[in-house]
Amino acid sequence: MWRDSGKVYGARKIRHALEHEGVTLSRRRVNRIMKGNGMAGSCSKAAYRPRPARPNDDPAPDILAREFNGYAPRTHLASDPAYVRVGSSWAYVCLPGDLANRQIAGHSVGVGHDADLVLAAFAALRFPLDECVLASWRPLCERCFSAV
Known part of the structure; x- marks a missing residue:
């Protein structure tokens, strides 16, 4: 057994x-x-892995200013990868959401919590990202959009 x-x-x-x-x-x-x-x-507890400290010298401008209401559709998107238990392992899911109507705009699922997961989620969107403001978890967001 x-x-x-x-x-x-x-x-x-x-x-x-x-x-x-x-x-x-x-x-x-x-x-x-x-x-x-x-x-x-x-x-099933995650093991602690020490990582080198990377100080954040240049703070990013707070464009949203924690105001998540009153935007036109498809202009302000927010995402944050989350983990989900699948069987005896973990999977990660990234769901970019439209802040105007609180709908899920795209999705991406993977086995790693990395920049490729977020990039795949934004690549799955069915509208252009030319004039969009993207909000995500800061360290991951920096890795994602420095690769673009």
Whole structure:
């Protein structure tokens, strides 16, 4: 059962699955059996990775000034990549939204949280970006639009 889960299930999930099959064991007993056989559940917490500090010397102008109302359609877009749990791994989704009517204007899905994800989302738009103001997460936005 542990191998069938991709070595992800811990004692709680294995106990619950066994209970569904009609086998009654305590979680502690399942845990002892797992430890005795060298089995352990997979932890889904992200590992800390230290990165070099990059000070932000030149602040970007605040064009929107936190005012998200009163714009014409397709002139002001905002996006922010988010992560979604898919099976036993994570996927990232970027949904640029139109601030005028609060509709999703495009989308992009990927396995990495990088500039290509945001670029693909804006490339999926069905209107030109000539006069658009784009708001996104600052460090990612800098990497995206320095590549364009």
